[in-house]
Amino acid sequence: MDDNMSLDGTMAAEAIRVPFRKRLRARWEGYNDPAEYYLFEQQLNDYRRWLQRMLVLANRPAEEEAGELDLDDEVGRWPPERLKLYGKLFDRGIMKPGGHEYALELAKPLALDETMSCIEIGARIGGTARVLADKFGVWVTALEQDGELALLGMERSVAAGAQKKVPVQQYDPLAPEFRKKxxxxxxxxxxxxxxxKKDAFLLKLTESLREQGQLLITDYVVTGKANESSENYRxxxxxxxxxxxxxxxxxxxxxxGKLRFDIRIAKDETELHVHQIKTAWMTLVNELQTSGLDPDFIAFLEDDMEMWMSRVKMLENGELAYYRFYATHD
Incomplete structure (x- = not known):
């Protein structure tokens, strides 16, 4: 018998298990106790349907543990199901809030064309680079420190016939090797x-630029409110x-400034970024409510949502901000 079950087969009140989608909704709405949200918002039939889904999953055959001879075939951090999740969230391979439209909006000051070469840092699977290459004809070397994502990205560039225009390669941020000028x-x-060690890294990036080169960065930055001992920060x-x-x-x-960049834009875009994240997740959650939960998402959906919601909490309480920097080099 389940430890959470009473003798008459019912769940103990203190051990109520909230349906998966409702746990996500509760977390989104700021409830520390998902059961509290469930008791206010859900009907008993929702709970019964969730139990049925869990029984189906519980009866699925267990996968064999990887043995010594098949470790090379073990799935890494980015199996197809997790990539599919990010594809639904952030627009066909971009893997970042805002999707294609925001990437194109950010690129406007660069005046990109087919005579120009770019380098992207943190390219993931190269979605942004391929969008820019397709739209403007620009050549992009897409660099990603996660070797698994870099390999997947290169496979997609090859599939799109863009392996020369948009090669996706792994790089080491602590020992970067960029072509100079x-x-x-x-x-x-x-x-x-x-x-x-961003000081040394940005120096290397600067040395890779030609005369009148341009730099465009969006990034998370800590503010004066940041407290490394706070629960949200940890x-x-x-x-x-x-x-x-x-x-x-x-x-x-x-x-x-020390690297002789003329900063043209230094803009706090936290509000827009939070809106993009929330819109993406709420759209996905609503879709799952209407179409049903793909069991293959379960292993990734909760952890990834936890990561993004941790960012949102930091951004909304002012410990973290999202900035855009655009600068030209003399």
Missing amino acids: YFNVVYSFGELFTVN RWMANEDEKPHPWTADRYKEIL
Whole structure:
């Protein structure tokens, strides 16, 4: 018998298990206790339907554990189901809030064309790079530190016939190797906060630019309200895929100035970014409510939503901000 069951077969009140989608909704609405949200918002038939789904999942055959001879076939952090989740969230391979439209909006000051070469830092599977190459004819070297994502991205570039125009490659942020004085543009959308020793890294990026080169960065920055001992801060750090090493906006301005960049835009876009994240997740949750929950999402949906909601909490309480920097080099 289940430890949470009473002798008459009913669930103990203190052990109410909230349906998966309702747990997501409760977390989104700020309820610390999902059961509280359930008791206010849900009917008993919702609970029974959830139990039926869980019984189906519980009866699925258990997968065999990987043995010594098949470790190379073990799925990594980015199996097809997790990529599918991000495809639904953030627009066909972009894997970042705002999707294609926001990427194109950010690129407007760059005046990209087919004569220009770019380098993208934190390209994920190269979705943004392929959008820019397709729209403007620009050449983009897309760099991603996660080797699994880089491989998947290169496979997609090959499938699109863009392997020469948009190669996706793995790189080491602590030992970057960039071609000197080669690129017209370096850009990164929301990824540099995971790079340690950014001073040296940005110097290397600067050395890769040609004369009158351009730099475009959006990134998470900590504010004066940030408290490393706060629960929100600790949860944010723990939930990220890669350990954050965030700067302040002022630190970015200081270092870019020392590297002889003329900063044209330094804009706090936190409100827009939070809206993009929330809209993406609410759209997905609503879709799941109408079409049903794909069991293959379960292993990834909750953890990824926890990560993004930790970011949102940090952004909304002012400990974290999302900035856009656009600068030209002399």
